Amino acid sequence: MDFSFSKEQVFFREQFTKTLNEIVAPHAATIDQEDAFPHEIFKKIGNLGYYGMRYPQEIGGMGADCTTFTIFAEELASVSISFAAIATMQCLMGTDFLFRFGNRDIKERVLIPAIRGEKIGTIAFTEPDCGSDLGAIKTRAIKKGDVYILKGRKLWITNAEVADFVTVVASVEPAKRINGLAFFLVEKGTPGFYTGQKIEKMSARGSVTGELIFDECTIPASNLLGEEGKGAQYLESILSEIRVMIAGLGIGLAKSAYRSAVMYSKQREAFGRSIGNFQLIQDKIAEMETRIRSAWLLTYYAAWLKDNGKQAKKEAAMAKLYSTETASFVVDQATRIYGSYGIAHEYPVERYFRDARFLLFGGGTSEILKTLIARECLKT
Amino acid sequence: MNILVFIKQVADTEARILIKGDNRSLEIENKYNLNFFDEFAVEEAIRFKGKVKDSKISVCTYGGKKAVEALRTAIAMGADQAYLIDNTDLDTDDPLITAKILAGFAKKEGFDLILCGRQAIDDENGNIGAMVAEFLKIPHVTAITKLDVVDEKKIIVENDIEGGKETKEVQLPALLTTQKGINEPRVPLITGVMKAMKANIPVIDPVTLGLAKESLDRNASKIKILSYETPKGRPPVKIIDGETPEEKVKKLIKLLREEAKVL
Ligand SMILES: Cc1cc2nc3c(=O)[nH]c(=O)nc-3n(C[C@H](O)[C@H](O)[C@H](O)COP(=O)(O)OP(=O)(O)OC[C@H]3O[C@@H](n4cnc5c(N)ncnc54)[C@H](O)[C@@H]3O)c2cc1C
Numbered sequence: 001m002d003f004s005f006s007k008e009q010v011f012f013r014e015q016f017t018k019t020l021n022e023i024v025a026p027h028a029a030t031i032d033q034e035d036a037f038p039h040e041i042f043k044k045i046g047n048l049g050y051y052g053m054r055y056p057q058e059i060g061g062m063g064a065d066c067t068t069f070t071i072f073a074e075e076l077a078s079v080s081i082s083f084a085a086i087a088t089m090q091c092l093m094g095t096d097f098l099f100r101f102g103n104r105d106i107k108e109r110v111l112i113p114a115i116r117g118e119k120i121g122t123i124a125f126t127e128p129d130c131g132s133d134l135g136a137i138k139t140r141a142i143k144k145g146d147v148y149i150l151k152g153r154k155l156w157i158t159n160a161e162v163a164d165f166v167t168v169v170a171s172v173e174p175a176k177r178i179n180g181l182a183f184f185l186v187e188k189g190t191p192g193f194y195t196g197q198k199i200e201k202m203s204a205r206g207s208v209t210g211e212l213i214f215d216e217c218t219i220p221a222s223n224l225l226g227e228e229g230k231g232a233q234y235l236e237s238i239l240s241e242i243r244v245m246i247a248g249l250g251i252g253l254a255k256s257a258y259r260s261a262v263m264y265s266k267q268r269e270a271f272g273r274s275i276g277n278f279q280l281i282q283d284k285i286a287e288m289e290t291r292i293r294s295a296w297l298l299t300y301y302a303a304w305l306k307d308n309g310k311q312a313k314k315e316a317a318m319a320k321l322y323s324t325e326t327a328s329f330v331v332d333q334a335t336r337i338y339g340s341y342g343i344a345h346e347y348p349v350e351r352y353f354r355d356a357r358f359l360l361f362g363g364g365t366s367e368i369l370k371t372l373i374a375r376e377c378l379k380t
Numbered sequence: 381m382n383i384l385v386f387i388k389q390v391a392d393t394e395a396r397i398l399i400k401g402d403n404r405s406l407e408i409e410n411k412y413n414l415n416f417f418d419e420f421a422v423e424e425a426i427r428f429k430g431k432v433k434d435s436k437i438s439v440c441t442y443g444g445k446k447a448v449e450a451l452r453t454a455i456a457m458g459a460d461q462a463y464l465i466d467n468t469d470l471d472t473d474d475p476l477i478t479a480k481i482l483a484g485f486a487k488k489e490g491f492d493l494i495l496c497g498r499q500a501i502d503d504e505n506g507n508i509g510a511m512v513a514e515f516l517k518i519p520h521v522t523a524i525t526k527l528d529v530v531d532e533k534k535i536i537v538e539n540d541i542e543g544g545k546e547t548k549e550v551q552l553p554a555l556l557t558t559q560k561g562i563n564e565p566r567v568p569l570i571t572g573v574m575k576a577m578k579a580n581i582p583v584i585d586p587v588t589l590g591l592a593k594e595s596l597d598r599n600a601s602k603i604k605i606l607s608y609e610t611p612k613g614r615p616p617v618k619i620i621d622g623e624t625p626e627e628k629v630k631k632l633i634k635l636l637r638e639e640a641k642v643l
Contacts, residue, residue, distance in 0.1 A: 007577075049570030050570055052570070
């Protein structure tokens, strides 16, 4: 058994951390305050090639394994959940189906510029009336000759107001529910494609979230990504990777909150001693560190399974569940250690506290994940 | 052209550093970086390569096995090749020995231009560049802030002097040390990071550079570190009280005269 990262992975983490400290960290608080998409930072990280990291070298990527991608997520989140949401969307959900199913034109015109940070992407399956239950998707895609006509609304869409392109999940055969879904590429400027309201929210601010409206939106049939009816299957095929990635985000955020809390415990004095001397504060520190380490083990174990071609469905779900719940637990404990300062905008722990909530929903809510884990357990 | 860059891995400015019980060695938290001034040297080498075709950049350090990380950083930025001269069992307090080893490497490897940072931010010696140049009997300019290529035999450099700057013409081969302001070191591209991750970095035993082991070990050191001390803690802040601002200012001036003795 060997729990260490490879030299390459260690080096990657080091380089990426330096890059983040230079380009993102100084603006993390401002991104949160202003709740506006950080275009300049987005471009800078894109120009360095990071959005292509999962893709092969021929198209400007680095062919990174799941472990390296998880390191990427972890380090992003320890600096800024807002930017982490943007960057991981661009690396994975926002571009993956273009990479897998896009024709040459789509790859050259949309995917490659996206990898360079010149175009912003996103994915849209959630609707005002459905999130977890994808079978209830109401957005319709109707084929007419060599075009598809899309009709429906999507809500809670990352980057909605700034996206240059979106992978839309729509139903081609509503009666088949989840087996009637298909993926389509829709680009900004397509007639009948509009952005709607922006959602004001407390977490991952700056990763703007909003509504997309498809009103008789007409796209060429060649914008169908993959095959009709296989949407759910396609989504399923990257869900484990998404979950491990989000678990990585949880670890990164939790670690930052934990580090702040430990530092504060040593500095802050009460009753003539630093508060870290009190057993009840020590209890929090021990709990935080133990849970973070457990989440870490589960997450990188799931990544290791994936990298070794092994089934990781249950492990990825457990990693996402445990790591994101741990992040929520840790930010709570950390802000308690900060006392009243824990709710002051001036301290990053307050931002960590708000940001942790973001991790609980995408990639499956805790309830959905538990259902899935239990189902896997009961199978045997 | 062969460009050599000598670099050093140093403790991060935020790393925790403790003096060990013997007062002569340090315990350094595991946070290291490529030396601040060496980043300028690597960047300048890359820019130089861009101006003079068929140039090749080799970076080299004399250090422990861990220093390979700093070499990888240089490759990630754009260096072509890296060499680690392993100092295990030979770690010395005397920069003259380090310079001798680096000069030995330069002779063996061949060079047209050598760049290094003006000083390492850990020991602040600031003399390696000059000493290497002396061993190699080549011209040397310290702390340059600009480098222009005239032709393959000649360059123009600038450095800051009191109240202004100085422009010099230098014959190649030469050794230059880099000062802050010469350039803006680049953030590595992911392709560079990948190249660095995979780079094969030869480890060189210093005795293979034509230098006798006895001339390199601790006993050959003409300089020995006797002890380290931490800086004195700052005296506590004094809050000056008084009824009115005038009264406070009077007290402050009195203290500045009599206690701080700065007036
Ligand atoms: C910041 C942010 C960005 C997002 N970005 C995107 C995006 O870019 N694209 C996109 O498509 N979506 C996006 N989403 C939406 C996200 O994927 C959904 O929130 C998620 O799928 C959950 O759906 P829901 O919020 O509609 O909750 P619902 O599915 O309505 O669930 C409500 C509650 O019921 C529980 N529940 C539901 N079903 C079950 C069940 N079977 N058993 C037990 N409990 C159940 C849930 O766990 C939850 O507690 C984003 C969300 C956020 C917060």
